[in-house]
Amino acid sequence: MRLAVTNLSGERGGELIFSDLSFEVGAGSAVLVTGPNGVGKSTLLRIIGGLLPSSDGAIEFSGGGEAWPNAGAAAHYLGATNAMKPALTVEENLSFWRSFLGEHLCTVDEALEQVGLLDIAHLPFGYLSTGQRRRVAIARLVMCYRPLWLLDEPTSGLDKRSEAKFTELMRQHLAGGGLIVAATHLPLGLENSQELQMVANR
């Protein structure tokens, strides 16, 4: 599988924030998107995921066959928000996403085990700390299979140990032939990765 971005331009509020961006990422490798605030990292991820239209350029996801026709369908999108309901318990939240997203890799309990939160599965999501919430969202990534992970500041709020754990989960994903595009300020500790430095348009 291969994600190729060519001459991509993105705009927000009618203003061009980046243009002529090209990169390629193949199976088992990662791209770390870095750059100062407001340079368009999140916008880039949302465009790749099909959540925003691009103003120019092309995004091609090849080798996915019928199951993964485009980057949006093939992607797990982990944005700034965690896409969980505060009123539901951790277990209820994940069970919902598990059945909605399909392509199961493991059960809810096993996914929570991997992020070390099995003992608080019965708590409402709203009671959790910032870092724990992030870990629940990460559990969603490992629970259902998607070849492409689009991660927007994935480690925000995580402590050192959880960060290391998450790096390990990303390595597993890459080892299984997955792709990662991550916008981040911190090094994620991945070997098989290239850095894409975005610079301000003006």
Added chain:
Amino acid sequence: MFSLYMRDLKLAGRAGSGALTGALFFLAVVAVIPFGVGPDLNLLARIGPAILWIGALLASLLGLDRMFQADAEDGSLDLLLTADSRHMLALTVFTKCLAHWTTSVLPLVVISPLLGLFMNVPPIGLLAVTLTLLVGTPAITFIGAVGSALTVALPRGGLLVSVLILPLVVPVLVFGVAAARGAMADPDPFLPPFLILAALTIFFSVLGPFAASMALRNAD
């Protein structure tokens, strides 16, 4: 899809969902009418079905703005949108409409016979109002989904949604009241307006989710 329906049902049952706000509003509207109109029982019975329909219509507009906004705020909407190739977005919207109808509008239908007693509506009228509400209110939800999707990015879009969709729900109100009155007062017919009401619901159950999904896709 069923899991999405069950999730929305569960959410409505939890604290702070505001699912019963509509029912309380409905109760308040209908309860004050007899005080305002006066104790003329014949008059109350005559305007009863119309008041019940207007009350239910306004009450069902109340929670509409939250239909997609809650999902947009916590990021769930992004995931529902990207799952388009797996679950067609219009179908996702349809499911959310059904869940919204079940939690916010069905209670209105259920309490409407009780509130009809306040208005001295005869038993056949109570039955007719409940039946027409049951058949007609889904149309309001499906139309409302479009307004809700259009205003998903606006923090205080509640009133705007109501104003946007009000012209579109007027036919539903007209035929709903016509059918309810037809059941009570001969020689007005019941079946023709009732069937048009059912047709409106079926028509908007297709058009509403499609229009709403297009609005959601271009939301930001």
